[in-house]
Amino acid sequence: MQALRKRTTIIALYLSVGLLATACKQTEGNPPFIPGRATATTKPLGPVSITIAWDANIEQAVNNTGGGYFVCYNVDADCDDTNALGLLNVPYVSGVAAPTTTTIPDIKLRAPHVYNIRVRAYSILRPLGGSWGPAMQVTVPR
Amino acid sequence: MTRKKTICILTLFKDMTFFCAILVMTTLATPHARAQQQLQLDESEKYVPDEIIVKFKAAASRTQRQHAIGRRGHRKMRDLGRPELTQIKINRGEDLKAMLSAYNRDPNVEFAQHNYRYRATSTTPNDPLFWQLWALKNDGQTIFSWGGPNNPNSTNNPGVTGYDMNLPAAWDYLTDCSSVIVAVIDSGIQYNHADLVNNMWDGSGVGAPNHGWDFVDNDNDPMDQNGHGTHVAGIIAAEGNNGVGTTGVCWKAKLMALRALDTTGAGTTGTIATAVDWARAQGAKVINMSLGGSTPDPTLATAIDNARVADIVVATAAGNNGKNNDTIQYYPCNYSMSNIVCVGAIDQAYQYASFSNFGQFNVDIAAPGTNIVSEWPGTVTAITDPLSNPPGGWTNVGGGWGYTTLAVSGTPYGALVNPANYNHFTATYADAADNRMYQTFNLTGADVATLEYYLARDFTANDSIKTAYFAGGGDPFAAGMPTLLDSLTGTSSGTAQRQEYDITPCIGMTCSIGFQVTSDATTHSFGAAILLFQLNLLAYNLVSYNVTEGTSMATPHVSGLAAMIRAMNPSFASANTIEQLYLGARTLNTLIGSVKNGRVADAWGSVSYLRPTTGTHLVSIQY
Numbered sequence: 001m002q003a004l005r006k007r008t009t010i011i012a013l014y015l016s017v018g019l020l021a022t023a024c025k026q027t028e029g030n031p032p033f034i035p036g037r038a039t040a041t042t043k044p045l046g047p048v049s050i051t052i053a054w055d056a057n058i059e060q061a062v063n064n065t066g067g068g069y070f071v072c073y074n075v076d077a078d079c080d081d082t083n084a085l086g087l088l089n090v091p092y093v094s095g096v097a098a099p100t101t102t103t104i105p106d107i108k109l110r111a112p113h114v115y116n117i118r119v120r121a122y123s124i125l126r127p128l129g130g131s132w133g134p135a136m137q138v139t140v141p142r
Numbered sequence: 143m144t145r146k147k148t149i150c151i152l153t154l155f156k157d158m159t160f161f162c163a164i165l166v167m168t169t170l171a172t173p174h175a176r177a178q179q180q181l182q183l184d185e186s187e188k189y190v191p192d193e194i195i196v197k198f199k200a201a202a203s204r205t206q207r208q209h210a211i212g213r214r215g216h217r218k219m220r221d222l223g224r225p226e227l228t229q230i231k232i233n234r235g236e237d238l239k240a241m242l243s244a245y246n247r248d249p250n251v252e253f254a255q256h257n258y259r260y261r262a263t264s265t266t267p268n269d270p271l272f273w274q275l276w277a278l279k280n281d282g283q284t285i286f287s288w289g290g291p292n293n294p295n296s297t298n299n300p301g302v303t304g305y306d307m308n309l310p311a312a313w314d315y316l317t318d319c320s321s322v323i324v325a326v327i328d329s330g331i332q333y334n335h336a337d338l339v340n341n342m343w344d345g346s347g348v349g350a351p352n353h354g355w356d357f358v359d360n361d362n363d364p365m366d367q368n369g370h371g372t373h374v375a376g377i378i379a380a381e382g383n384n385g386v387g388t389t390g391v392c393w394k395a396k397l398m399a400l401r402a403l404d405t406t407g408a409g410t411t412g413t414i415a416t417a418v419d420w421a422r423a424q425g426a427k428v429i430n431m432s433l434g435g436s437t438p439d440p441t442l443a444t445a446i447d448n449a450r451v452a453d454i455v456v457a458t459a460a461g462n463n464g465k466n467n468d469t470i471q472y473y474p475c476n477y478s479m480s481n482i483v484c485v486g487a488i489d490q491a492y493q494y495a496s497f498s499n500f501g502q503f504n505v506d507i508a509a510p511g512t513n514i515v516s517e518w519p520g521t522v523t524a525i526t527d528p529l530s531n532p533p534g535g536w537t538n539v540g541g542g543w544g545y546t547t548l549a550v551s552g553t554p555y556g557a558l559v560n561p562a563n564y565n566h567f568t569a570t571y572a573d574a575a576d577n578r579m580y581q582t583f584n585l586t587g588a589d590v591a592t593l594e595y596y597l598a599r600d601f602t603a604n605d606s607i608k609t610a611y612f613a614g615g616g617d618p619f620a621a622g623m624p625t626l627l628d629s630l631t632g633t634s635s636g637t638a639q640r641q642e643y644d645i646t647p648c649i650g651m652t653c654s655i656g657f658q659v660t661s662d663a664t665t666h667s668f669g670a671a672i673l674l675f676q677l678n679l680l681a682y683n684l685v686s687y688n689v690t691e692g693t694s695m696a697t698p699h700v701s702g703l704a705a706m707i708r709a710m711n712p713s714f715a716s717a718n719t720i721e722q723l724y725l726g727a728r729t730l731n732t733l734i735g736s737v738k739n740g741r742v743a744d745a746w747g748s749v750s751y752l753r754p755t756t757g758t759h760l761v762s763i764q765y
Contacts, residue, residue, distance in 0.1 A: 049764045055757030058718060060711040061315075062752060069755060087224045101761060119755040125315055130752025138760055 050115060050138055053101040057121040063097040066124030073104050073117045078135060080118070114139050189256035192234065193219070194242060198226040202250035210248050214241070229257060264310035265317070267383040267393065269337075271687065275388060276490050277377075277510030277699055280306035285490070285513040290688025291369070291522040291678070294513045301490020307510065307699060308746035309391065312706065315749060317382055319392035319709040324378055324428045324701060325421035327414060328371030330356065330364040330401035332519035335372060336684045337380040337387035343396040348424060354399030355420055357413040364401035366519045367590045367646070367680070371403070373688060374432050376517030377698035378705070387687060388516055391702025391745065392709070398426055402433075405592055405644035409433065411441050418445035422452045427708055427716075430701040431458040432694035434472050443477055450481035455708075455716045457701040459693035460486040460499040467501035476504050481716050483704070483723065486737050487511025487696040492730060498693050500736040507723065508733055509743040511696030518688040525583060525677040530556035535581040539617060542577030542659055548671055550596075550638060558672040560607075560659045566600070566636065571669040573661055580656025582615045585649045588679035593645045593655060595675045596638035599630055600668035605661035606631040607670045611645050615652030638673055645677075700743050707748055726751035 052071070061067050068091035072079040079085070086105075092098035104117070115138040122129035194216075198207050211218050211230055219229040232241050238256075245254035266272065266279075274285055282303040285294045323343055333342045333353045342353040354364040366372045375397050382393025400421060402413040414433065421429050422445075429449060446456055456479075461472040467484070475484035486505040487498035489512040494500060498511060527534065531545045536558070544562025547554045560577055563569045571577070585591050599607055609627040612618035618625070627643040645653065655677075659670060700723065707722045708714055714722070726748030727741040734740035 051761040051764070053757075053759060053761050054755050057753055057755055058711070058713065059722075059752055060713065061750075082220055084221070084224070103764075117758060119758050121752045121755050123750070123752060125750035126752055131754040133755035133758055136758040136760070138763070140763070 048140060049103050049105050050117075051101065051103040052117060052119075052136065054119045054133070056097050056100050059121065059123060061123030061125055062121040063092055064124070065092060066127070067092045067122060068098045069100070069102075069119050069121055070129050071102055071104070071117065071119050072132065073115055075113045075115055078116050080132060112140060189258045191238060192232050192236075193257040194230045194232060194238070194245060194254050195222070195257050196228050196230055196245050196254045197252045198228065198250055199252045200226060202226065206250045210245070210250055214244065216241075226252075265313035266310055267313075267389045268385050269380070269382060269387055269389045270385070271388045271515055274515045274689075276301060276305075277307055277514060278309040278389065278391070280304060280490060285515065285689060287689055288515055288687040289521070290518045290686065290690070291524070292688055292690045294689050295489075295691055297496070297512070298489045298491040298493060299513055302492065305490065305492040307391075307703070308744050312745035312749045313382075313393070316706060316710050317393035319379065319395040319702070319705040321712065322428060322705040322708045323396045323398055323421075323424070323426040324392075324430060324705050325354075325398040325400055325417075325424075325426035326371055326375050326378065326430050326698075327400045327402050327417045327421065328366075328374050328430070328432060329368035329403040329405075329407055330354075330366035330371045331375045331397060331399035332366045332372040332517065332682065332684075333364070333397075333399055334682075334684055335376075335517050335519070335686075337384070337517055338372070338375055338397065339684075340381050340384070341379045341390070341392075341395045341397050343398040343424075345398070345424065350424075352399070353397070354401070355417070356401040357417050357420070358401050358404045358409075364399040366399075366401070367405040367644070368403065368407050369518050369522070369680070369688060370407055370432070370694065371399070371401070372519045373514075373516040373690060374430060374694060374698045375399070377514060377695060378430060378702040380517055387685070391699060392705050395702075395705060398424065405590060405646065406642040411439050415439075415442045415445040418442070418449055418456075422449050422454060427454055428701050428704045429454055429456045430698050431456060431474060432692075432697045434459055434461050434475055436470070436472060438471065438473055438477075442474060443479075446474055446477060446482065447479050450479045450716070453716045454481060455483065455701075455704045455719050456481050457483045457485055457697050457704060459697045460484050460501070460505045462497045462692050462694075463499055464497050465499050467499045467504040469501075470499075472499055472504075475499070481720070483507060483700055483720055485509050485511075485693060485697040485700045485743075487691070487693045488733070488742065489513075492732075492742065494733055494736040495691070495693075497691070498696070498736075502735050502738055505737045507700060507727060507741045507743055508737045509696040509699040511693055511699075512691040513689055514691060514695040515687060515689045516695075518686040520589065520680050520682040520686050522688075523588075523679045523681070525585075525679065527581070527675045528556045529558045529672065529675055536579050537581065537617075539578040539580075539619075540576045542572060542575055543579040543657075546671075548598075548673060550673065555673045558657070558675070560657075560669045564669055564671055566598070566668045566671070569668065570666040571601075571605070571659055571661060573666055574663045575659055575661040577659045578617060578619050578656055579658075580616075580618055580654050582652050582654040583677060584651050585645075585653045585677065585679060586651055587681055588649050589646075589682045590680040591645045591649050591653075592642055592678045593627070593676075594640070594642045594678060596673045597630070597641050598634050598636070598638040598671040598673075600633045601631040601661075601670075602665040602667050603631065605666065606659075608658040608660070609641070609643065609656075610658070611648045611653060611655045613648045613650050613653055615654045618654045618656040619658045633667070638671065703743055703745050703748060706745065710749060722748050722751055725753070 379390035379395030400417040487495040610624035
């Protein structure tokens with residue numbers, strides 16, 4: 001019975017992730033925020049990492065030496081320069097374009113939580129990058 | 143400490159890793175800090191006196207980090223890209239060195255360091271007239287005349303420091319636009335000018351050995367006989383850092399000279415539309431059209447639309463009438479093709495130029511357009527005549543002519559008039575008249591000559607005033623001799639209108655120029671008044687410059703910038719280029735209403751602009 005329940009939970013989890021992984025409408029201020037609902041009864045989810053992708057910026061300087069992307073992520077709150085759980089650098093390495101995918105590493109959180117993720121491009125001219133793109137939210141459910 | 147700092151700076155130069163980029167950039171003190179790729183330590187003021195950069199150990203918890211700062215009474219200013227790297231403000235009067243030591247002894251701290259100061263460097267060319275180019279770098283300098291035919295406008299001269307297109311910062315990254323062909327549809331280009339010769343497009347492979355085509359005379363020599371096109375070309379791409387003359391927006395470029403405006407600066411549908419087609423066929427990616435008119439022209443519109451299909455940016459002037467283009471049409475500016483960028487002019491204080499047409503819906507962007515110093519095809523000398531008694535060298539045949547003084551806008555001018563008692567009220571010219579007035583001039587030494595004057599006229603049908611020249615001297619209206627420049631009848635409605643003619647074939651020691659009033663035997667009117675008579679003589683050389691103004695001068699600043707954007711982003715379509723131009727533009731509230739969104743062209747802004755990254759989506763979750 002216990003094993004059966006666990007399997008059911010995992011299936012529901014995958015479905016939920018698919019449904020709840022939504023890109024929010026971009027605004028100049030904070031995007032819509034879905035508060036977390038962690039409770040004391042929440043079980044550890046175990047290692048979780050999230051792989052995301054985005055559309056390549058068309059500016060040549062992004063896709064060249066000194067260019068690339070920053071990925072900002074936070075949990076249960078929006079992310080920006082001053083408020084981030086983590087900030088990943090995805091630099092241009094070689095070839096025609098900088099990478100457009102990365103994996104946010106395991107941060108060993110208890111579910112459920114909402115990951116807020118934004119991406120912005122940077123270049124040798126703007127090492128701090130341009131404006132953050134629209135927030136994407138991924139809910140990792142119970 | 144020192145070792146770590148050194149490693150970081152080296153990393154910035156070599157790899158531009160995120161950590162060091164953040165660290166260095168946050169030390170730039172001003173909001174105008176730019177050109178981050180070239181940073182130098184300012185030895186005179188090395189670091190911010192009350193700030194520290196702390197790198198906490200990865201294992202330090204948020205609470206431990208907060209405690210380390212809070213227990214010393216300090217304030218976290220910001221995380222520098224990631225939580226363990228923090229900029230901290232210490233208390234006023236505290237010993238910075240002691241605080242650094244304290245943080246460095248903290249078991250949760252990996253290292254603490256000064257918040258070093260850096261300054262942005264910017265690229266300044268060695269061209270001797272660069273300091274006069276306020277549009278590229280405005281230091282509040284006064285703009286002077288540089289031997290050309292025009293003098294600077296005194297309005298906002300000098301202007302305001304910092305009101306410029308931010309070129310030196312952009313040049314840190316890119317000066318070479320030679321991957322982009324910029325077609326200049328204008329009066330031609332003095333393609334041998336010392337500051338342009340190396341930036342001319344090579345058309346030798348397509349039968350254009352002189353860098354373009356002359357659609358006025360339909361030959362392969364688009365040499366500028368006016369000056370306007372050369373001035374425009376210099377704004378786009380006078381060779382930079384060559385120790386000569388001025389500096390273009392692009393230091394290197396491929397300038398295609400397309401002569402569609404004649405010696406007097408006038409063109410036609412035929413010359414201009416054909417030039418657009420030619421530029422398209424030869425691979426131009428930017429076309430500069432510092433010209434315009436008030437009538438919609440389907441042929442020209444089609445040519446520009448074909449250029450749109452061919453992915454060409456067309457920068458065009460808003461016009462110099464001081465009118466509202468949203469209500470009074472001006473073309474090509476007002477055409478709706480998406481590849482058109484209509485450019486208005488602003489002055490040295492970034493105030494909208496009084497002459498510039500405006501329009502919050504039809505003028506796309508503003509750029510510097512007053513007191514612009516640029517190349518000129520040669521030296522210009524003027525021969526004037528006061529048109530006052532005694533008559534000087536004028537010879538009267540058949541009577542009828544005389545001299546008087548007429549006030550134009552309150553200013554008195556000598557005038558050559560027919561009838562001799564001209565008053566534009568009661569006096570009339572004679573019936574059955576053949577009244578000639580001519581003078582012989584020495585035009586030697588010139589390569590190009592134009593005749594210019596203002597004419598007020600009132601003639602009935604069958605009566606007229608003619609203008610003619612003859613290279614052999616004497617009466618230019620003598621039988622078999624005249625080269626007729628014009629024959630006008632009707633009325634100019636009480637205004638004096640500018641007339642200008644190419645008299646280059648008359649160059650020599652004995653060029654006679656004359657006017658003839660002829661009339662029938664019946665009706666008559668007030669006659670003619672000629673004012674401000676002047677001969678303009680252009681002698682080519684390779685080292686001349688001029689200061690002038692107009693939306694014609696604003697437009698090439700934008701064309702040059704479009705070339706810069708395309709050179710930097712070879713994959714950009716014309717739409718991307720124009721978008722980059724607009725997204726990177728400066729916006730001034732004071733210009734809203736004059737130009738769309740108050741936009742002002744900004745080279746650094748457009749060259750460096752990065753679009754927000756979109757399309758972020760989940761790929762997978764790994765458990």
